[in-house]
Amino acid sequence: xxxxxxxxxxxxxxxxxxxxxxxxxxxxxxxxxxxxxxxxxxxxxxxxxxxxxxxxxxxxxxxxxxxxxxxxxxxxxxxxxxxxxxxxxxxxxxxxxxxxxxxxxxxxxxxxxxxxxxxxxxxxxxxxxxxxxxxxxxxxxxxxxxxxxxxxxxxxxxxxxxxxxxxxxxxxxxxxxxxxxxxxxxxxxxxxxxxxxxxxxxxxxxxxxxxxxxxxxxxxxxxxxxxxxxxxxxxxxxxxxxxxxxxxxxxxxxxxxxxxxxxxxxxxxxxxxxxxxxxxxxxxxxxxxxxxxxxxxxxxx
Amino acid sequence: xxxxxxxxxxxxxxxxxxxxxxxxxxxxxxxxxxxxxxxxxxxxxxxxxxxxxxxxxxxxxxxxxxxxxxxxxxxxxxxxxxxxxxxxxxxxxxxxxxxxxxxxxxxxxxxxxxxxxxxxxxxxxxxxxxxxxxxxxxxxxxxxxxxxxxxxxxxxxxxxxxxxxxxxxxxxxxxxxxxxxxxxxxxxxxxxxxxxxxxxxxxxxxxxxxxxxxxxxxxxxxxxxxxxxxxxxxxxxxxxxxxxxxxxxxxxxxxxxxxxxxxxxxxx
Numbered sequence: 001x002x003x004x005x006x007x008x009x010x011x012x013x014x015x016x017x018x019x020x021x022x023x024x025x026x027x028x029x030x031x032x033x034x035x036x037x038x039x040x041x042x043x044x045x046x047x048x049x050x051x052x053x054x055x056x057x058x059x060x061x062x063x064x065x066x067x068x069x070x071x072x073x074x075x076x077x078x079x080x081x082x083x084x085x086x087x088x089x090x091x092x093x094x095x096x097x098x099x100x101x102x103x104x105x106x107x108x109x110x111x112x113x114x115x116x117x118x119x120x121x122x123x124x125x126x127x128x129x130x131x132x133x134x135x136x137x138x139x140x141x142x143x144x145x146x147x148x149x150x151x152x153x154x155x156x157x158x159x160x161x162x163x164x165x166x167x168x169x170x171x172x173x174x175x176x177x178x179x180x181x182x183x184x185x186x187x188x189x190x191x192x193x194x195x196x197x198x199x200x201x202x203x204x205x206x207x208x209x210x211x212x213x214x215x216x217x218x219x220x221x222x223x224x225x226x227x228x229x230x231x232x233x234x235x236x237x238x239x240x241x242x243x244x245x246x247x248x249x250x251x252x253x254x255x256x257x258x259x260x261x262x263x264x265x266x267x268x269x270x271x272x273x274x275x276x277x278x279x280x281x282x283x284x285x286x287x288x289x290x291x292x293x294x295x296x297x298x299x300x301x
Numbered sequence: 302x303x304x305x306x307x308x309x310x311x312x313x314x315x316x317x318x319x320x321x322x323x324x325x326x327x328x329x330x331x332x333x334x335x336x337x338x339x340x341x342x343x344x345x346x347x348x349x350x351x352x353x354x355x356x357x358x359x360x361x362x363x364x365x366x367x368x369x370x371x372x373x374x375x376x377x378x379x380x381x382x383x384x385x386x387x388x389x390x391x392x393x394x395x396x397x398x399x400x401x402x403x404x405x406x407x408x409x410x411x412x413x414x415x416x417x418x419x420x421x422x423x424x425x426x427x428x429x430x431x432x433x434x435x436x437x438x439x440x441x442x443x444x445x446x447x448x449x450x451x452x453x454x455x456x457x458x459x460x461x462x463x464x465x466x467x468x469x470x471x472x473x474x475x476x477x478x479x480x481x482x483x484x485x486x487x488x489x490x491x492x493x494x495x496x497x498x499x500x501x502x503x504x505x506x507x508x509x510x511x512x513x514x515x516x517x518x519x520x521x522x523x524x525x526x527x528x529x530x531x532x533x534x535x536x537x538x539x540x541x542x543x544x545x546x547x548x549x550x551x552x553x554x555x556x557x558x559x560x561x562x563x564x565x566x567x568x569x
Contacts, residue, residue: 013569
Protein backbone atom coordinates (compact mmCIF):
# COMPACT_ATOMS: atom_id res chain seq x y z
CA UNK A 1 0.00 0.00 0.00
CA UNK A 2 1.27 3.40 -0.94
CA UNK A 3 1.78 6.05 1.70
CA UNK A 4 1.32 9.02 -0.58
CA UNK A 5 1.55 11.72 2.11
CA UNK A 6 4.86 10.34 3.28
CA UNK A 7 6.06 10.09 -0.31
CA UNK A 8 4.97 13.66 -1.03
CA UNK A 9 6.93 14.90 2.01
CA UNK A 10 9.94 12.89 0.92
CA UNK A 11 9.65 14.33 -2.57
CA UNK A 12 9.57 17.88 -1.16
CA UNK A 13 12.73 17.15 0.83
CA UNK A 14 14.31 15.70 -2.30
CA UNK A 15 13.44 18.78 -4.39
CA UNK A 16 14.83 21.05 -1.67
CA UNK A 17 18.00 19.00 -1.56
CA UNK A 18 18.31 19.29 -5.33
CA UNK A 19 17.64 23.02 -5.38
CA UNK A 20 19.88 23.87 -2.39
CA UNK A 21 23.22 23.93 -4.25
CA UNK A 22 21.68 26.09 -6.97
CA UNK A 23 20.31 28.56 -4.43
CA UNK A 24 23.68 28.65 -2.70
CA UNK A 25 25.46 29.11 -6.03
CA UNK A 26 23.17 31.88 -7.20
CA UNK A 27 23.46 33.71 -3.86
CA UNK A 28 27.26 33.42 -3.99
CA UNK A 29 27.25 34.64 -7.57
CA UNK A 30 24.96 37.52 -6.68
CA UNK A 31 27.17 38.48 -3.72
CA UNK A 32 30.30 38.27 -5.86
CA UNK A 33 28.78 40.46 -8.53
CA UNK A 34 27.50 42.93 -5.94
CA UNK A 35 30.93 43.04 -4.25
CA UNK A 36 32.66 43.51 -7.59
CA UNK A 37 30.33 46.35 -8.51
CA UNK A 38 30.77 47.94 -5.09
CA UNK A 39 34.57 47.61 -5.24
CA UNK A 40 34.82 49.13 -8.71
CA UNK A 41 32.45 51.94 -7.72
CA UNK A 42 34.22 52.71 -4.43
CA UNK A 43 37.57 52.53 -6.22
CA UNK A 44 36.34 55.03 -8.73
CA UNK A 45 34.98 57.28 -6.00
CA UNK A 46 38.18 57.09 -3.98
CA UNK A 47 40.20 58.20 -6.99
CA UNK A 48 37.75 61.05 -7.32
CA UNK A 49 37.70 61.98 -3.62
CA UNK A 50 41.19 60.89 -2.57
CA UNK A 51 43.10 62.73 -5.31
CA UNK A 52 41.19 65.99 -4.83
CA UNK A 53 41.19 65.99 -1.05
CA UNK A 54 44.90 65.52 -0.72
CA UNK A 55 45.64 68.47 -2.97
CA UNK A 56 43.11 70.63 -1.20
CA UNK A 57 44.53 69.54 2.14
CA UNK A 58 48.06 70.37 1.07
CA UNK A 59 46.96 73.70 -0.23
CA UNK A 60 45.17 74.50 3.02
CA UNK A 61 48.09 73.27 5.09
CA UNK A 62 50.63 75.31 3.17
CA UNK A 63 48.43 78.30 3.70
CA UNK A 64 48.35 77.49 7.38
CA UNK A 65 52.12 77.22 7.65
CA UNK A 66 52.48 80.44 5.76
CA UNK A 67 50.39 82.19 8.32
CA UNK A 68 52.42 80.41 11.04
CA UNK A 69 55.43 82.32 10.00
CA UNK A 70 53.78 85.60 10.76
CA UNK A 71 51.25 84.68 13.42
CA UNK A 72 50.45 81.83 15.80
CA UNK A 73 49.25 78.28 14.87
CA UNK A 74 46.20 78.57 17.10
CA UNK A 75 44.60 80.88 14.59
CA UNK A 76 44.27 78.07 12.12
CA UNK A 77 40.77 76.64 12.14
CA UNK A 78 40.06 73.39 13.97
CA UNK A 79 39.04 71.59 10.81
CA UNK A 80 42.54 71.79 9.30
CA UNK A 81 43.53 68.71 11.25
CA UNK A 82 44.94 69.90 14.47
CA UNK A 83 47.18 66.90 14.86
CA UNK A 84 49.21 67.42 11.76
CA UNK A 85 49.57 71.07 12.49
CA UNK A 86 50.75 70.50 16.02
CA UNK A 87 53.09 67.78 14.85
CA UNK A 88 54.53 70.11 12.29
CA UNK A 89 55.02 72.63 15.09
CA UNK A 90 56.93 70.06 17.07
CA UNK A 91 58.99 69.17 14.06
CA UNK A 92 59.96 72.76 13.67
CA UNK A 93 60.97 72.87 17.31
CA UNK A 94 62.63 69.48 17.75
CA UNK A 95 64.18 68.56 14.40
CA UNK A 96 62.96 66.12 11.73
CA UNK A 97 64.55 62.88 13.15
CA UNK A 98 62.08 62.64 16.01
CA UNK A 99 59.23 63.53 13.77
CA UNK A 100 59.96 60.57 11.45
CA UNK A 101 59.25 58.11 14.22
CA UNK A 102 55.95 59.74 15.13
CA UNK A 103 54.31 60.78 11.91
CA UNK A 104 53.14 58.85 8.92
CA UNK A 105 55.00 59.23 5.61
CA UNK A 106 52.21 61.28 4.09
CA UNK A 107 52.23 63.65 7.00
CA UNK A 108 55.99 63.81 6.76
CA UNK A 109 55.81 65.03 3.21
CA UNK A 110 53.28 67.67 4.03
CA UNK A 111 55.31 68.91 7.00
CA UNK A 112 58.43 69.02 4.89
CA UNK A 113 56.60 71.03 2.29
CA UNK A 114 55.25 73.29 4.99
CA UNK A 115 58.71 73.71 6.46
CA UNK A 116 60.25 74.45 3.13
CA UNK A 117 57.65 76.99 2.27
CA UNK A 118 57.93 78.49 5.71
CA UNK A 119 61.70 78.68 5.56
CA UNK A 120 61.68 80.14 2.12
CA UNK A 121 59.06 82.53 3.28
CA UNK A 122 57.26 82.29 -0.03
CA UNK A 123 54.64 84.90 -0.02
CA UNK A 124 52.99 83.70 -3.24
CA UNK A 125 51.29 80.55 -1.92
CA UNK A 126 47.81 81.51 -2.81
CA UNK A 127 44.74 79.33 -2.28
CA UNK A 128 44.22 78.60 -5.91
CA UNK A 129 42.20 75.45 -6.68
CA UNK A 130 44.50 72.73 -7.94
CA UNK A 131 43.10 71.56 -11.24
CA UNK A 132 45.65 68.77 -11.60
CA UNK A 133 43.24 66.18 -10.35
CA UNK A 134 40.97 66.97 -13.29
CA UNK A 135 43.49 65.27 -15.52
CA UNK A 136 43.37 62.14 -13.45
CA UNK A 137 39.61 62.30 -13.59
CA UNK A 138 39.42 62.63 -17.34
CA UNK A 139 41.54 59.51 -17.89
CA UNK A 140 39.16 56.93 -16.39
CA UNK A 141 36.25 58.69 -18.00
CA UNK A 142 37.76 58.05 -21.39
CA UNK A 143 38.22 54.40 -20.54
CA UNK A 144 34.68 54.04 -19.35
CA UNK A 145 33.01 55.50 -22.39
CA UNK A 146 33.21 52.42 -24.60
CA UNK A 147 31.84 50.29 -21.79
CA UNK A 148 28.78 52.47 -21.60
CA UNK A 149 28.30 52.22 -25.33
CA UNK A 150 28.77 48.48 -25.15
CA UNK A 151 26.15 48.21 -22.45
CA UNK A 152 23.85 50.36 -24.48
CA UNK A 153 24.41 48.11 -27.49
CA UNK A 154 23.68 45.12 -25.38
CA UNK A 155 20.44 46.52 -24.05
CA UNK A 156 19.53 47.56 -27.54
CA UNK A 157 20.15 44.04 -28.69
CA UNK A 158 17.89 42.72 -26.02
CA UNK A 159 15.09 45.15 -26.51
CA UNK A 160 15.64 45.56 -30.28
CA UNK A 161 15.02 49.25 -29.86
CA UNK A 162 17.51 51.58 -31.46
CA UNK A 163 18.98 53.99 -28.98
CA UNK A 164 20.43 57.38 -29.76
CA UNK A 165 23.65 56.58 -27.90
CA UNK A 166 24.38 53.51 -30.03
CA UNK A 167 26.50 53.81 -33.10
CA UNK A 168 24.42 52.54 -36.00
CA UNK A 169 27.10 50.42 -37.66
CA UNK A 170 28.08 48.85 -34.34
CA UNK A 171 24.60 47.74 -33.48
CA UNK A 172 24.04 46.40 -36.95
CA UNK A 173 27.23 44.39 -36.78
CA UNK A 174 26.17 43.04 -33.44
CA UNK A 175 22.82 42.05 -34.84
CA UNK A 176 24.48 40.57 -37.88
CA UNK A 177 26.83 38.52 -35.77
CA UNK A 178 23.90 37.32 -33.70
CA UNK A 179 22.10 36.34 -36.86
CA UNK A 180 25.08 34.48 -38.21
CA UNK A 181 25.42 32.75 -34.87
CA UNK A 182 21.89 31.50 -35.01
CA UNK A 183 22.42 30.54 -38.62
CA UNK A 184 25.50 28.56 -37.71
CA UNK A 185 23.65 26.99 -34.83
CA UNK A 186 20.81 26.13 -37.14
CA UNK A 187 23.22 24.70 -39.67
CA UNK A 188 25.01 22.76 -36.97
CA UNK A 189 21.81 21.40 -35.60
CA UNK A 190 20.78 20.49 -39.10
CA UNK A 191 24.08 18.79 -39.71
CA UNK A 192 24.15 16.90 -36.47
CA UNK A 193 20.45 16.21 -36.49
CA UNK A 194 20.52 15.09 -40.10
CA UNK A 195 22.17 11.76 -39.61
CA UNK A 196 20.37 11.12 -36.30
CA UNK A 197 17.04 11.97 -37.85
CA UNK A 198 17.66 9.62 -40.71
CA UNK A 199 18.23 6.70 -38.39
CA UNK A 200 15.26 7.68 -36.29
CA UNK A 201 13.04 8.02 -39.32
CA UNK A 202 13.98 4.60 -40.56
CA UNK A 203 13.28 3.14 -37.17
CA UNK A 204 10.02 5.00 -36.72
CA UNK A 205 9.07 4.15 -40.27
CA UNK A 206 9.25 0.47 -39.40
CA UNK A 207 7.18 1.02 -36.31
CA UNK A 208 4.79 3.24 -38.21
CA UNK A 209 4.37 0.66 -40.94
CA UNK A 210 3.46 -1.89 -38.32
CA UNK A 211 1.04 0.54 -36.72
CA UNK A 212 -0.54 1.35 -40.10
CA UNK A 213 -0.97 -2.36 -40.76
CA UNK A 214 -2.59 -2.67 -37.38
CA UNK A 215 -4.87 0.27 -38.13
CA UNK A 216 -5.97 -1.34 -41.38
CA UNK A 217 -7.02 -4.32 -39.31
CA UNK A 218 -8.88 -2.59 -36.47
CA UNK A 219 -9.66 0.99 -37.68
CA UNK A 220 -9.00 2.35 -34.21
CA UNK A 221 -9.35 6.17 -34.20
CA UNK A 222 -6.95 6.45 -31.26
CA UNK A 223 -4.35 4.56 -33.24
CA UNK A 224 -4.91 6.86 -36.23
CA UNK A 225 -4.46 9.81 -33.94
CA UNK A 226 -1.24 8.28 -32.59
CA UNK A 227 0.06 7.74 -36.14
CA UNK A 228 -0.84 11.35 -37.00
CA UNK A 229 1.06 12.50 -33.90
CA UNK A 230 4.06 10.38 -34.91
CA UNK A 231 4.10 11.90 -38.39
CA UNK A 232 3.81 15.35 -36.88
CA UNK A 233 6.79 14.67 -34.62
CA UNK A 234 8.72 13.46 -37.67
CA UNK A 235 7.89 16.70 -39.47
CA UNK A 236 5.78 15.01 -42.13
CA UNK A 237 2.88 17.44 -41.77
CA UNK A 238 1.00 16.31 -44.87
CA UNK A 239 0.83 12.74 -43.55
CA UNK A 240 -0.10 14.11 -40.13
CA UNK A 241 -3.07 15.95 -41.71
CA UNK A 242 -4.08 12.81 -43.61
CA UNK A 243 -4.06 10.64 -40.50
CA UNK A 244 -5.72 13.21 -38.27
CA UNK A 245 -8.54 13.45 -40.81
CA UNK A 246 -8.79 9.65 -40.73
CA UNK A 247 -8.91 9.76 -36.93
CA UNK A 248 -11.60 12.41 -36.65
CA UNK A 249 -13.71 10.89 -39.40
CA UNK A 250 -13.87 7.76 -37.21
CA UNK A 251 -14.31 9.68 -33.97
CA UNK A 252 -15.19 13.38 -34.44
CA UNK A 253 -15.24 14.02 -30.70
CA UNK A 254 -11.53 13.24 -30.14
CA UNK A 255 -9.82 16.56 -29.48
CA UNK A 256 -6.32 15.18 -30.10
CA UNK A 257 -6.92 14.51 -33.81
CA UNK A 258 -8.35 18.01 -34.33
CA UNK A 259 -5.41 19.56 -32.53
CA UNK A 260 -2.89 17.61 -34.61
CA UNK A 261 -4.80 18.59 -37.74
CA UNK A 262 -4.67 22.27 -36.75
CA UNK A 263 -1.00 22.17 -35.74
CA UNK A 264 -0.01 20.43 -38.95
CA UNK A 265 -2.00 22.95 -40.99
CA UNK A 266 -0.24 25.80 -39.20
CA UNK A 267 3.10 24.20 -40.03
CA UNK A 268 2.01 23.97 -43.65
CA UNK A 269 1.26 27.69 -43.59
CA UNK A 270 -2.50 27.27 -43.63
CA UNK A 271 -3.38 29.00 -40.39
CA UNK A 272 -6.85 30.03 -41.64
CA UNK A 273 -7.83 26.42 -42.22
CA UNK A 274 -6.55 25.49 -38.77
CA UNK A 275 -8.60 28.25 -37.11
CA UNK A 276 -11.67 27.28 -39.13
CA UNK A 277 -11.36 23.61 -38.13
CA UNK A 278 -10.95 24.42 -34.44
CA UNK A 279 -14.01 26.72 -34.54
CA UNK A 280 -16.04 23.93 -36.14
CA UNK A 281 -14.94 21.58 -33.36
CA UNK A 282 -15.77 24.06 -30.61
CA UNK A 283 -19.25 24.60 -32.08
CA UNK A 284 -20.05 20.99 -31.27
CA UNK A 285 -17.77 20.05 -28.38
CA UNK A 286 -16.13 21.86 -25.52
CA UNK A 287 -12.43 21.46 -24.91
CA UNK A 288 -10.15 23.66 -22.84
CA UNK A 289 -7.10 22.58 -24.83
CA UNK A 290 -8.68 23.35 -28.19
CA UNK A 291 -10.00 26.70 -26.96
CA UNK A 292 -6.65 27.79 -25.60
CA UNK A 293 -4.85 26.77 -28.81
CA UNK A 294 -7.45 28.59 -30.92
CA UNK A 295 -7.01 31.70 -28.77
CA UNK A 296 -3.27 31.49 -29.29
CA UNK A 297 -3.69 31.19 -33.04
CA UNK A 298 -6.12 34.12 -33.15
CA UNK A 299 -3.85 36.32 -31.09
CA UNK A 300 -1.00 35.71 -33.53
CA UNK A 301 -3.09 36.74 -36.52
CA UNK B 302 -10.68 -2.15 -12.73
CA UNK B 303 -9.41 1.40 -13.16
CA UNK B 304 -7.31 2.42 -16.14
CA UNK B 305 -4.17 2.90 -14.11
CA UNK B 306 -4.56 -0.45 -12.38
CA UNK B 307 -4.71 -2.11 -15.78
CA UNK B 308 -1.62 -0.19 -16.76
CA UNK B 309 0.19 -1.55 -13.70
CA UNK B 310 -0.49 -5.06 -14.95
CA UNK B 311 1.30 -4.34 -18.22
CA UNK B 312 4.49 -3.68 -16.33
CA UNK B 313 4.43 -6.64 -13.99
CA UNK B 314 7.77 -8.37 -14.47
CA UNK B 315 7.01 -11.70 -16.10
CA UNK B 316 8.08 -13.63 -19.14
CA UNK B 317 5.35 -13.68 -21.73
CA UNK B 318 6.42 -14.44 -25.24
CA UNK B 319 3.42 -12.71 -26.77
CA UNK B 320 4.45 -9.54 -24.97
CA UNK B 321 7.98 -9.61 -26.33
CA UNK B 322 9.13 -6.11 -27.26
CA UNK B 323 11.20 -6.01 -30.41
CA UNK B 324 13.71 -3.28 -29.73
CA UNK B 325 16.57 -2.56 -32.10
CA UNK B 326 19.17 -4.05 -29.76
CA UNK B 327 17.07 -7.04 -28.73
CA UNK B 328 16.36 -7.85 -32.39
CA UNK B 329 20.11 -7.75 -32.98
CA UNK B 330 20.77 -10.19 -30.13
CA UNK B 331 17.90 -12.38 -31.29
CA UNK B 332 19.34 -12.69 -34.79
CA UNK B 333 22.82 -13.29 -33.42
CA UNK B 334 21.61 -16.10 -31.19
CA UNK B 335 19.60 -17.63 -34.02
CA UNK B 336 22.71 -17.65 -36.22
CA UNK B 337 24.82 -19.15 -33.41
CA UNK B 338 22.33 -21.97 -32.87
CA UNK B 339 22.65 -22.92 -36.53
CA UNK B 340 26.43 -23.14 -36.31
CA UNK B 341 28.12 -26.42 -35.27
CA UNK B 342 29.11 -25.16 -31.83
CA UNK B 343 29.30 -27.04 -28.55
CA UNK B 344 28.23 -24.21 -26.32
CA UNK B 345 26.93 -20.68 -26.55
CA UNK B 346 27.20 -18.39 -23.57
CA UNK B 347 24.55 -15.76 -23.14
CA UNK B 348 25.32 -13.45 -20.25
CA UNK B 349 24.50 -10.05 -18.87
CA UNK B 350 23.33 -8.23 -15.77
CA UNK B 351 19.95 -9.19 -14.29
CA UNK B 352 17.13 -7.43 -16.12
CA UNK B 353 18.86 -7.11 -19.46
CA UNK B 354 16.42 -9.50 -21.12
CA UNK B 355 18.24 -12.85 -21.16
CA UNK B 356 15.28 -14.94 -20.06
CA UNK B 357 12.90 -13.11 -22.38
CA UNK B 358 15.28 -13.63 -25.29
CA UNK B 359 15.86 -17.31 -24.55
CA UNK B 360 12.09 -17.88 -24.23
CA UNK B 361 11.42 -16.05 -27.47
CA UNK B 362 14.04 -18.14 -29.27
CA UNK B 363 12.52 -21.30 -27.86
CA UNK B 364 8.97 -20.44 -28.92
CA UNK B 365 10.03 -19.32 -32.39
CA UNK B 366 12.24 -22.32 -33.20
CA UNK B 367 10.89 -25.27 -31.24
CA UNK B 368 8.74 -26.40 -34.18
CA UNK B 369 11.38 -25.92 -36.87
CA UNK B 370 14.43 -27.25 -35.07
CA UNK B 371 15.17 -29.57 -32.17
CA UNK B 372 15.33 -26.84 -29.55
CA UNK B 373 14.43 -27.48 -25.91
CA UNK B 374 14.26 -25.23 -22.88
CA UNK B 375 15.04 -25.89 -19.24
CA UNK B 376 13.87 -22.62 -17.68
CA UNK B 377 14.33 -23.66 -14.04
CA UNK B 378 17.59 -25.39 -13.14
CA UNK B 379 17.28 -29.05 -12.20
CA UNK B 380 19.60 -29.64 -9.29
CA UNK B 381 19.37 -33.44 -9.15
CA UNK B 382 21.80 -35.04 -11.60
CA UNK B 383 19.55 -38.03 -12.21
CA UNK B 384 16.55 -35.83 -13.00
CA UNK B 385 18.62 -33.66 -15.28
CA UNK B 386 19.91 -36.66 -17.26
CA UNK B 387 16.40 -38.06 -17.59
CA UNK B 388 15.16 -34.73 -18.89
CA UNK B 389 17.91 -34.63 -21.51
CA UNK B 390 17.14 -38.21 -22.49
CA UNK B 391 13.48 -37.32 -23.15
CA UNK B 392 14.66 -34.53 -25.42
CA UNK B 393 16.72 -37.02 -27.43
CA UNK B 394 14.54 -40.12 -27.44
CA UNK B 395 10.93 -41.03 -26.68
CA UNK B 396 10.09 -41.12 -22.98
CA UNK B 397 8.79 -44.70 -23.32
CA UNK B 398 12.30 -45.94 -24.06
CA UNK B 399 13.75 -44.34 -20.92
CA UNK B 400 15.76 -47.02 -19.04
CA UNK B 401 15.15 -47.29 -15.31
CA UNK B 402 18.82 -47.44 -14.42
CA UNK B 403 19.97 -44.48 -16.50
CA UNK B 404 23.28 -43.25 -15.16
CA UNK B 405 25.43 -40.39 -16.32
CA UNK B 406 27.96 -42.69 -18.00
CA UNK B 407 25.21 -44.59 -19.76
CA UNK B 408 23.79 -41.33 -21.03
CA UNK B 409 27.17 -40.29 -22.41
CA UNK B 410 27.33 -43.60 -24.26
CA UNK B 411 23.85 -43.00 -25.70
CA UNK B 412 24.93 -39.53 -26.82
CA UNK B 413 28.04 -40.88 -28.49
CA UNK B 414 25.94 -43.51 -30.26
CA UNK B 415 23.56 -40.82 -31.55
CA UNK B 416 26.38 -38.49 -32.63
CA UNK B 417 25.81 -38.80 -36.36
CA UNK B 418 22.04 -39.27 -36.19
CA UNK B 419 20.62 -36.60 -33.96
CA UNK B 420 21.50 -33.11 -32.87
CA UNK B 421 19.52 -31.04 -30.42
CA UNK B 422 19.91 -27.65 -28.78
CA UNK B 423 19.12 -27.24 -25.09
CA UNK B 424 18.58 -23.76 -23.68
CA UNK B 425 19.59 -23.54 -20.02
CA UNK B 426 18.20 -20.47 -18.28
CA UNK B 427 19.54 -19.25 -14.91
CA UNK B 428 22.60 -21.49 -15.37
CA UNK B 429 24.44 -19.73 -12.54
CA UNK B 430 22.31 -21.85 -10.20
CA UNK B 431 23.88 -25.12 -11.36
CA UNK B 432 26.62 -26.52 -9.16
CA UNK B 433 30.21 -26.70 -10.39
CA UNK B 434 30.11 -30.49 -10.65
CA UNK B 435 26.91 -30.29 -12.66
CA UNK B 436 28.50 -27.74 -14.95
CA UNK B 437 31.43 -30.07 -15.46
CA UNK B 438 29.04 -32.82 -16.52
CA UNK B 439 27.19 -30.49 -18.89
CA UNK B 440 30.54 -29.64 -20.41
CA UNK B 441 31.35 -33.31 -21.01
CA UNK B 442 27.90 -33.91 -22.55
CA UNK B 443 28.52 -31.06 -24.98
CA UNK B 444 31.76 -32.78 -26.02
CA UNK B 445 29.72 -35.59 -27.54
CA UNK B 446 28.31 -32.99 -30.01
CA UNK B 447 24.88 -34.55 -29.82
CA UNK B 448 23.59 -31.84 -27.50
CA UNK B 449 24.43 -28.19 -27.99
CA UNK B 450 23.89 -25.97 -24.94
CA UNK B 451 22.92 -22.34 -24.84
CA UNK B 452 23.86 -21.29 -21.32
CA UNK B 453 22.29 -18.15 -19.96
CA UNK B 454 23.76 -16.72 -16.77
CA UNK B 455 24.06 -13.52 -14.79
CA UNK B 456 27.19 -11.54 -15.15
CA UNK B 457 28.91 -11.33 -11.80
CA UNK B 458 32.51 -11.99 -10.88
CA UNK B 459 31.60 -15.44 -9.57
CA UNK B 460 29.70 -16.39 -12.68
CA UNK B 461 32.48 -15.12 -14.87
CA UNK B 462 34.73 -17.52 -13.01
CA UNK B 463 32.36 -20.43 -13.66
CA UNK B 464 32.32 -19.49 -17.30
CA UNK B 465 36.09 -19.40 -17.39
CA UNK B 466 36.61 -22.69 -15.58
CA UNK B 467 34.06 -24.80 -17.37
CA UNK B 468 33.52 -23.38 -20.76
CA UNK B 469 36.56 -21.46 -21.81
CA UNK B 470 37.71 -24.08 -24.30
CA UNK B 471 34.18 -25.09 -25.33
CA UNK B 472 32.50 -21.79 -25.83
CA UNK B 473 32.73 -20.68 -29.38
CA UNK B 474 30.27 -17.89 -29.15
CA UNK B 475 29.45 -15.45 -26.37
CA UNK B 476 26.64 -12.93 -26.45
CA UNK B 477 26.60 -10.22 -23.82
CA UNK B 478 23.30 -8.49 -23.23
CA UNK B 479 23.48 -4.91 -22.00
CA UNK B 480 21.10 -2.34 -20.61
CA UNK B 481 19.13 -0.36 -23.16
CA UNK B 482 20.00 3.07 -24.48
CA UNK B 483 17.70 6.06 -23.98
CA UNK B 484 16.18 5.29 -27.37
CA UNK B 485 15.54 1.69 -26.27
CA UNK B 486 13.94 2.95 -23.06
CA UNK B 487 11.63 5.17 -25.07
CA UNK B 488 10.71 2.40 -27.50
CA UNK B 489 10.21 -0.09 -24.68
CA UNK B 490 7.76 2.14 -22.82
CA UNK B 491 5.95 3.22 -25.98
CA UNK B 492 5.68 -0.28 -27.44
CA UNK B 493 4.52 -1.80 -24.16
CA UNK B 494 1.71 0.72 -23.98
CA UNK B 495 0.79 0.59 -27.67
CA UNK B 496 0.74 -3.20 -27.56
CA UNK B 497 -2.15 -2.96 -25.11
CA UNK B 498 -3.89 -0.12 -27.04
CA UNK B 499 -2.98 2.64 -24.56
CA UNK B 500 -2.19 5.19 -27.27
CA UNK B 501 -3.23 8.20 -25.19
CA UNK B 502 -1.00 7.15 -22.33
CA UNK B 503 1.87 6.51 -24.75
CA UNK B 504 1.43 10.06 -26.03
CA UNK B 505 1.63 11.39 -22.47
CA UNK B 506 5.30 10.44 -22.20
CA UNK B 507 7.51 13.29 -23.32
CA UNK B 508 11.24 13.33 -23.93
CA UNK B 509 12.01 14.68 -20.47
CA UNK B 510 9.97 11.87 -18.88
CA UNK B 511 11.91 9.26 -20.84
CA UNK B 512 15.22 10.92 -19.96
CA UNK B 513 14.28 10.72 -16.27
CA UNK B 514 13.13 7.09 -16.54
CA UNK B 515 16.42 6.21 -18.23
CA UNK B 516 18.40 8.11 -15.60
CA UNK B 517 16.70 6.24 -12.74
CA UNK B 518 16.72 2.79 -14.30
CA UNK B 519 19.91 3.04 -16.38
CA UNK B 520 17.99 1.33 -19.19
CA UNK B 521 17.51 -1.91 -17.24
CA UNK B 522 14.22 -3.40 -18.40
CA UNK B 523 13.36 -4.98 -15.06
CA UNK B 524 13.91 -1.65 -13.34
CA UNK B 525 11.84 0.14 -16.01
CA UNK B 526 9.01 -2.30 -15.29
CA UNK B 527 9.28 -1.61 -11.57
CA UNK B 528 9.36 2.15 -12.03
CA UNK B 529 6.41 2.15 -14.42
CA UNK B 530 4.41 -0.12 -12.13
CA UNK B 531 4.97 2.23 -9.21
CA UNK B 532 4.22 5.28 -11.36
CA UNK B 533 0.85 3.91 -12.34
CA UNK B 534 0.24 2.85 -8.76
CA UNK B 535 0.68 6.50 -7.77
CA UNK B 536 -1.53 7.66 -10.65
CA UNK B 537 -4.16 5.15 -9.59
CA UNK B 538 -4.13 6.61 -6.07
CA UNK B 539 -4.53 10.17 -7.34
CA UNK B 540 -7.24 9.20 -9.81
CA UNK B 541 -9.29 7.79 -6.93
CA UNK B 542 -8.49 10.39 -4.29
CA UNK B 543 -7.26 13.64 -5.87
CA UNK B 544 -8.01 13.52 -9.62
CA UNK B 545 -7.18 17.20 -10.17
CA UNK B 546 -3.55 16.50 -9.31
CA UNK B 547 -3.04 14.31 -12.36
CA UNK B 548 -4.97 16.49 -14.80
CA UNK B 549 -3.04 17.41 -17.92
CA UNK B 550 -1.80 15.79 -21.05
CA UNK B 551 1.73 14.94 -19.85
CA UNK B 552 3.22 12.62 -17.28
CA UNK B 553 4.54 14.77 -14.45
CA UNK B 554 8.17 14.30 -13.51
CA UNK B 555 7.12 14.77 -9.90
CA UNK B 556 5.38 11.40 -9.91
CA UNK B 557 8.33 9.74 -11.60
CA UNK B 558 10.57 11.15 -8.87
CA UNK B 559 8.12 9.95 -6.23
CA UNK B 560 8.25 6.47 -7.77
CA UNK B 561 12.03 6.59 -7.79
CA UNK B 562 12.00 7.63 -4.12
CA UNK B 563 9.74 4.72 -3.26
CA UNK B 564 11.97 2.25 -5.10
CA UNK B 565 15.12 3.72 -3.54
CA UNK B 566 16.73 4.94 -6.78
CA UNK B 567 17.05 8.36 -5.15
CA UNK B 568 17.08 9.55 -1.57
CA UNK B 569 15.47 12.57 0.03
